[in-house]
Amino acid sequence: xxxxxxxxxxxxxxxxxxxxxxxxxxxxxxxxxxxxxxxxxxxxxxxxxxxxxxxxxxxxxxxxxxxxxxxxxxxxxxxxxxxxxxxxxxxxxxxxxxxxxxxxxxxxxxxxxxxxxxxxxxxxxxxxxxxxxxxxxxxxxxxxxxxxxxxxxxxxxxxxxxxxxxxxxxxxxxxxxxxxxxxxxxxxxxxxxxxxxxxxxxxxxxxxxxxxxxxxxxxxxxxxxxxxxxxxxxxxxxxxxxxxxxxxxxxxxxxxxxxxxxxxxxxxxxxxxxxxxxxxxxxxxxxxxxxxxxxxxxxxxxx
Amino acid sequence: xxxxxxxxxxxxxxxxxxxxxxxxxxxxxxxxxxxxxxxxxxxxxxxxxxxxxxxxxxxxxxxxxxxxxxxxxxxxxxxxxxxxxxxxxxxxxxxxxxxxxxxxxxxxxxxxxxxxxxxxxxxxxxxxxxxxxxxxxxxxxxxxxxxxxxxxxxxxxxxxxxxxxxxxxxxxxxxxxxxxxxxxxxxxxxxxxxxxxxxxxxxxxxxxxxxxxxxxxxxxxxxxxxxxxxxxxxxxxx
Numbered sequence: 218x219x220x221x222x223x224x225x226x227x228x229x230x231x232x233x234x235x236x237x238x239x240x241x242x243x244x245x246x247x248x249x250x251x252x253x254x255x256x257x258x259x260x261x262x263x264x265x266x267x268x269x270x271x272x273x274x275x276x277x278x279x280x281x282x283x284x285x286x287x288x289x290x291x292x293x294x295x296x297x298x299x300x301x302x303x304x305x306x307x308x309x310x311x312x313x314x315x316x317x318x319x320x321x322x323x324x325x326x327x328x329x330x331x332x333x334x335x336x337x338x339x340x341x342x343x344x345x346x347x348x349x350x351x352x353x354x355x356x357x358x359x360x361x362x363x364x365x366x367x368x369x370x371x372x373x374x375x376x377x378x379x380x381x382x383x384x385x386x387x388x389x390x391x392x393x394x395x396x397x398x399x400x401x402x403x404x405x406x407x408x409x410x411x412x413x414x415x416x417x418x419x420x421x422x423x424x425x426x427x428x429x430x431x432x433x434x435x436x437x438x439x440x441x442x443x444x445x446x447x448x449x450x451x452x453x454x455x456x457x458x459x460x461x462x463x464x465x466x467x468x469x470x471x472x473x474x475x476x477x478x479x480x481x482x483x484x485x486x487x488x489x490x491x492x493x494x495x496x497x498x499x500x501x502x503x504x505x506x507x508x509x510x511x512x513x514x515x516x517x518x519x520x
Numbered sequence: 521x522x523x524x525x526x527x528x529x530x531x532x533x534x535x536x537x538x539x540x541x542x543x544x545x546x547x548x549x550x551x552x553x554x555x556x557x558x559x560x561x562x563x564x565x566x567x568x569x570x571x572x573x574x575x576x577x578x579x580x581x582x583x584x585x586x587x588x589x590x591x592x593x594x595x596x597x598x599x600x601x602x603x604x605x606x607x608x609x610x611x612x613x614x615x616x617x618x619x620x621x622x623x624x625x626x627x628x629x630x631x632x633x634x635x636x637x638x639x640x641x642x643x644x645x646x647x648x649x650x651x652x653x654x655x656x657x658x659x660x661x662x663x664x665x666x667x668x669x670x671x672x673x674x675x676x677x678x679x680x681x682x683x684x685x686x687x688x689x690x691x692x693x694x695x696x697x698x699x700x701x702x703x704x705x706x707x708x709x710x711x712x713x714x715x716x717x718x719x720x721x722x723x724x725x726x727x728x729x730x731x732x733x734x735x736x737x738x739x740x741x742x743x744x745x746x747x748x749x750x751x752x753x754x755x756x757x758x
Contacts, residue, residue: 263753266606268605268753269753270751270753285750285751287607287609287610287611288608290606291608293606295602297602299598299599301598301599301600302600302603303528303531303532303600303603305531305532306528314524314528315603315607317523317524318522318524318525318603318604318607318609319607319608320608360603
């Protein structure tokens, strides 16, 4: 049972606070670290991986301090976001070198096992520089898994992957978690986190905004006022019909159509077509006006 | 010393275009020696000038700069250093291994060419080639330690290293004689001076002081690099 623990962790760079008083515990299973770009996810992972000293607070693995403690790397595997591996080595040479650096008893066997785990044996003798993005990600994963660590940290592992590679990696992460490992991965995409993580930690603007299973987070994110831009054949009549129904809080007539503030996301998307049909107004366009992740997250923080 | 780190570093240094960079200066030195020998201009004065000005004064600092920063700076810039730092390996071992690789490269691409060029130019006269071989080796170790430490401490290691080698050692050394006492080049010259009977080789620093300075700088560089690696943050680009 490996548990990562953050206690009142802050990190600042000069005057800029990147992480602000975050406390969390991460246990076995898959935990998703969700937040918009620039929220401090990487800073958090870097502190968990011992790359950065927390400016305040402590980061520990099963009670052992992580910063400036090389011994924790026996228990942690880390897949960095940055793509660069040693491009001039072949996949096999790279993973084998990592096994040797860990001083494993049988580095060759460990490297074979790790490459098999990520299904990269077929390309093991090619130089990493010739790999696709997904292959690089997998060989980095093999390097992180070579010493069979109970804790695995992945920084934006799905970035730049095509859907097939994404599925493969999700499958692999699930298998790793089923073996009882503690896995933390960061992402700024809710769907990714939702599909993979049993537990979600949300960070926004350096703060710990929410924590729980994906249903709770999902509800927090969808049960909030949504603004939609609507264009129709007769905006005025549609506005009256929407106002008559109580699914919207306000309707605004603009040059480019209606701006509707819906009370309930699901209910509104379900109701709007019926309201339009009953009022005999043809809908031309319905689009969410504030679906940017930042606005979703800023709502989360303020609530 | 860690064999795996050394292997990766050698592969990185010799497998890419940087290897050509390492080869250019030694090839020029050897061509120069062969040409002088063939045309009969290889008297002791000319030979000494080549070894002192070119081998020791130009080839060594530049090569040590390429090797010393090259063994670690690209890995820090591109982030691969984390693959080495996230292993249960003491940081001093990482630092000394990098330093050792740089030293071996200097040995191969500066010391050996200097020895060979000396032999081509003077044979065994006044033990000139051996003297400069040893001088280049001793200076090379100190240069490497300084440049490896610089590469760990600053992202502008190459610039700072060049400024040191060109501005401090050459320019200021010529204008202000006092500065010459604090110069790896002068210490290395002192070592060479003590081993040859050629009178053209002189240094303002006594052998004892030179050896002591060289030892202190070499060890100091290694310790600084190791200490800095221990607490080096690998800041992500967020």
